[in-house]
Amino acid sequence: MTFLNGILAFGALAFCIPLVIHLLNRSKFQTVDWGAMHLLESVIRVNHRRFQIQQLLLLLVRCAIPVLLALCLAIPVLTHWQALPKDTPSSVALVVDDSYSMDAVDDGLQPTLMASAIADSKQIVAALPRGSEVKVLATGGRPQALQSQATVDLRRVEEDLQQLLAAAGANDVPEALKAATIAVADMKHARREVVLLSDFQRDDWQSVDPQLLERFRQQWQALPTAPAITLIPMGRRDTADLQNVSIESLRSDRPTVGVGQEVRLRATVRNHGDQARPALPLRLKVNNETVAATTASLDAGATTQLLLTHRFEQAGSQVIEVELESDDALASDNHQFATIEVLQTIDVVLVDGKPSNQALQGETGFLSVALSPFAFGRQPLADLVKTRTIRRQDLNESVLAEARVLVLANVSRLDDRQVDALEKFVRAGNSLLIFAGDQISIDWYHEKLGPQGADLLPMVLGERLGQPQTSDGNDGRQDADKHLVAQFFEHPSMQLFNETSAGSLADADVFAWHPLLPIEDADDSDSEDDNANSGADTLPERPAGGATVVARLETGDTLIAERSCGDGVVLLVGTSANLRWTNLPMQPLFVPLVQEWISWMATRGLPPRNVAVGQTAVVHWSEDTDRTWQWILPDGRRSDVVAEVQDQRQTFQFPSLRLPGIYALVGASPDADRSDQTVYVAATANPDESNLLRLSDDEIADIADALGATVADSGAAYLELDNTRRFGREIWRPLLLALLAMMILEVVLQQYFAGVRR
Incomplete structure (x- = not known):
């Protein structure tokens, strides 16, 4: 007792x-x-x-x-x-695995594992005595309770079970057991049970520490009334003969693209079975319309990548889907989603630090042509980038309010008011691109834009090396010209040049440059030159990983670096944007290079639109604020959302995404003349769920021993077990x-x- x-x-x-x-x-x-x-x-x-x-x-x-x-x-x-009466009320926590591996079909004529789990759960609920309470926990991805608290309305429980879909992410076993512990501890009857229904997928359970399972057993036994634990494995244990082909991932070579620009998509397809699968049809869909098709052939256990291309003719948030036609055990992984933002224009403001009346002689001439080639060539095609060139003294808050990217080209310095506006501009999610040149003041940049000032620079500018080009095109030191290292670029703004068809950056000569130094190295140099600048006056050390090296010269000097600042990003180039310090603007690759930089920077400050299950979806909206917004989930359910407003920018969040697929944020306008606005976010699940290998009976028995649980083969077997199990009875x-x-x-x-x- x-x-x-x-x-x-x-x-x-x-x-x-x-x-x-x-x-x-x-x-x-x-x-x-x-x-x-x-x-x-x-x-x-x-x-x-x-x-x-x-x-x-x-x-x-x-x-x-x-x-x-x-x-x-x-x-x-x-x-x-x-000998207790059979009508003693029970408190039951039903833990149902709704990860998408539960959508598998072991044999062609059988229902899915999820359908069997729902049927067994309803059978258990229907057999409960009157007055019993039930709470259902769906454990795919992050555990979610189908009822806010345990309910005695068993009919409602059966209806909730019927709505379950095997579409969530991987089963998080420790979190599922934790949620079950909390649920059963809050229940009121002396007769308490935890019933767990799962396919016991090997990838989900094999990594669980047995000591963790033992701790859960101790927690359950420490409760005032220890619950009875029952494990019900779904499906057969030997699945080596099951055939399954999955699309593991769908990736774009860039997060954004302009209208009319081509985007390259890579779909990774894997054969999990022991039989070869030749010529499987694969379709590319954009906004649910098929735009391309190909075939995938895979040997047993093989993985392949397929390259697909598409040009978007309409701006806005777009949904991309790759669909594979394959008759296999798991249909849920035969398609994969992604989203991409198609931009009409990117507004860029160019600040010329050394203007000139002669064509291409100023600091921003080549940049203007490279970013808007159709406009300068008087072509009928539209440019993705819309540029505006101003002088240093014309830079102010109103100019920045209309820009997405700001370029400082050989700008010597800014006044304090401009620095404050620039800092707010970047930290609010916009981007800054800085080119060096003969006008800049290293000390001013270090003091005002370094760690002691606005803290925008990814690295600091060292003393100039090399010799600038003279007016006659001869620097007198041709042997001193340096080149960028022709390496494999990992930075997303440079990955285009990993393909030889895009040209080689090593072909460009760099005559003069400021080597970019890590903040701490520059500080050490300063302290060695001036021992008085120590203690409280020493600049703070940049945290590890604060800056990313984008490209180096063959000398080993860093020439290009970037760093996130608030919600924005700063890209620093140690040479100029004209021909005085480098002939890069004359190279054919200069146009795609600066356009890649600007395209990447334009969305670098935006939250990702392609996330993993379990992460939070975040969307920024800076336009009209009078819309009513709703999230539409992959299963069609709708959820109202209220924005967080800061600096006239609305932020919408959907925490802990459970279901893989497309989440649509729809904003309805009260004005009938304005159309609804939709922003898409794609959530992808762990591809390991496509591996249908399951734990053996012996391995499940070991887990049951660690948890102090009993194993039942089905809902009917559980009911037989329930009739012979010893329970407790309140005698107050x-x-x-x-x-x-x-x-x-x-x-x-x-x-x-x-x-x-x-």
Whole structure:
């Protein structure tokens, strides 16, 4: 026997109160001898014995009353009692694995594992006694309760179970067991159970530490009433013969693209089976319309990548889907989604630090042509980038408000008001591109844009190396020209040049440059040059990983680096944007190079639109603020959302995405003349869910031993087990009846004994 409120059982010590009163009352009379006393001695002896028996009975009844009251309040529970009524209400936590591997079909004519799990769960719920409470936990991805709290409405539970879909991410076993522990601890009946239905996929369970399972067992046993744990494996254990082909990933070579620009998509396809799968049809869909098709051929256990291309003719958030036609055991992984942002234009402001009236002689001439080639060539085609060139003194907040990317080309310095506006501009999610040149002041950039100032620079500018080009095109030191290292570029803004068809950056000559130095290196150099600048005046060290090296010269000097600042990004180039310090602007690759930089920077400050299941979807919206927004989930459900507003920018979030697929954020306008706006976010699940290997019976038995659980093959087998399992029963109700009986008995006895004495 155990107690749900064990501390109250100590109230039974109150039986001492009537006992003490009884003992004290025994000493409250005085013996007085008188002459005729001997005539009554025989009568007194008989009556005294009877009086003692009466007082003892009253004492026992009065002592039993506080004891029974304390036991009722402590709620005692009988355990290990075989013969209990079958209608004892239960508290049941149903833990159902709804990861998308549960959508598998073991044999062609059988239902999916999810359908079998739902049927078994409904069978268990239907057999529960009246008054039982149930809470259903779906554990694919991140565990989610289908009811806010345990409910006795079993019909509603069955309806909730019917809505479950095997579409969530990988089963997080530790989080699922934790959620089950919390759920069963909050339930009210003494008869408590946790029933876990899963396919016991090997990738989900094999990595779970057995010591962690043992700790869960200890937690359950430490509860006032330990729950009974039952594991129900779904599907057969030997799945080596199951055939499955999956699309593991779909990736774009860039997060954004302009209208009319070509985007390259790579689909990774894997054959998990032991049979070759030749010529599987694969289709590329954009906004649910097929735009391209190809075939995939895979050997047993092989993986391949397919390259697809597409040109978008419409701006906005676009949905890309790759769909594979394959008759296999798991249909859920035969398609993959991604989203891409198609831009109409990118507004770029160019600040010329050394303007010139002659064509291409200023600092921004080549940049203007490279970013808007159709406009300068008077072509009817539209440019993705729209540029505006200004002088340094014209830079202000109103100019920045219309820009997405700001370029400082050989700008010597800015005033404090401009620096403040620039810092706000970048940290709000916009981008800054800085080119060096002969006008810049290294000290000013270090002081005002370095760590002690606005803290925008990814690295600091070292002293100039090399010799700039003279006006006649001869620097007198041709042997001193340096080149960029022709390496494999990992930075997304440079990956285009990993293909030889795009040209080689090593073909460009760099005549003069400022080597980019890590912040701490520059600080060490400063402290060596000036010992007075130490202690509190020393610049703070840049955190590890704060800056990313984009490209180096063959000398080993860093020439290009970038760093995130707030929600924005800063790209620093240690050479100029004209021909005085490099002939890069004359190279054919200069146009795609700067366009790649600008395209990448234009969306670098935006939250990703392609995320993993379990992450949070975040969308920024800076346009009209009078729309009503809703999230539309992959399963069609809708959820209203309220934006967080900061600096006239709305931020929408959907935390902890559970289902893989497309989440659509739809903004409805109150004005009938304005159309709805939709932003898409794609959530992708762990591709390991496509591996259908499951734990063996022996491995499941080991898990059951660690958890202190019992294994049942099906819902029917669970019901048979339930009929023979030992449960506990609360006995406070009969104790309460006994308490009332004792109170009545005490009154009756007291009245009866008093009448007899009269």
